[in-house]
Amino acid sequence: MREFARLVHEHAGELTALDSAIGDADHGSNLDRGMTAVANALDAEEFGSVSALFKKVGMTLVGTVGGASGPLYGTLFLRIGSAAGEVATLDPEALAKALRAGLEGVVARGRPEAGDKTMFDALSPALDALDAALSSGATLQDALARASEAADAGRDATTPMLARKGRASYLGERSVGHQDPGATSTALLIKATLTTLT
Ligand code: ADP
Numbered sequence: 001m002r003e004f005a006r007l008v009h010e011h012a013g014e015l016t017a018l019d020s021a022i023g024d025a026d027h028g029s030n031l032d033r034g035m036t037a038v039a040n041a042l043d044a045e046e047f048g049s050v051s052a053l054f055k056k057v058g059m060t061l062v063g064t065v066g067g068a069s070g071p072l073y074g075t076l077f078l079r080i081g082s083a084a085g086e087v088a089t090l091d092p093e094a095l096a097k098a099l100r101a102g103l104e105g106v107v108a109r110g111r112p113e114a115g116d117k118t119m120f121d122a123l124s125p126a127l128d129a130l131d132a133a134l135s136s137g138a139t140l141q142d143a144l145a146r147a148s149e150a151a152d153a154g155r156d157a158t159t160p161m162l163a164r165k166g167r168a169s170y171l172g173e174r175s176v177g178h179q180d181p182g183a184t185s186t187a188l189l190i191k192a193t194l195t196t197l198t
């Protein structure tokens with residue numbers, strides 16, 4: 001979470017610039033505010049379980065980010081926490097399962113489908129790559145590296161897409177040719193996971 005906060009802060013200008021092209025120019029600043037609050041919350045408290053930690057992350061994001069991405073990222077982390085449960089550590093399979101539950105939460109909340117030009121288009125291929133790599137016996141490091149590559153490819157693939165969800169969908173054809181801000185921040189989340197857990 002700290003590494004994701006650091007990356008979001010470093011890329012806040014870029015995320016906001018992407019959102020200024022097809023949205024309302026707030027994605028970087030909103031997520032930076034939320035992840036700064038998360039990092040502060042992690043400094044202030046000790047957490048007894050993965051579940052407690054991600055509950056705090058999710059609630060903090062819901063309370064500070066706003067817009068579409070606040071509830072979506074909030075739900076992602078709340079679901080990751082509840083799927084992980086009252087444990088102190090996760091093995092690779094449990095991590096992959098928790099992330100998958102997070103994606104299902106995003107889908108339940110925002111109803112994104114593949115190709116709608118949203119964060120789903122980075123997260124879903126990343127988790128498919130993670131699951132495939134783990135079930136073929138890859139190490140966590142290799143599996144997360146493949147997940148991060150898939151997230152980056154999914155992010156890049158949003159550029160030619162026509163937005164069908166969120167604010168960008170109001171632009172219709174004019175949304176084509178711009179990289180999705182939420183897919184971009186989600187690729188940073190997977191990159192932070194790779195950097196931190198390997
Ligand atoms: P807002 O559009 O309310 O200003 P943000 O700018 O913070 O919110 O986030 C925009 C991002 O949220 C988009 O780039 C997209 O990835 C994601 N998004 C928007 N609507 C949905 C949805 N229904 N399902 C999944 N992701 C969505």
Ligand code: MG
Binds near residue numbers: 023024026027167
């Ligand atoms: Mg916005």
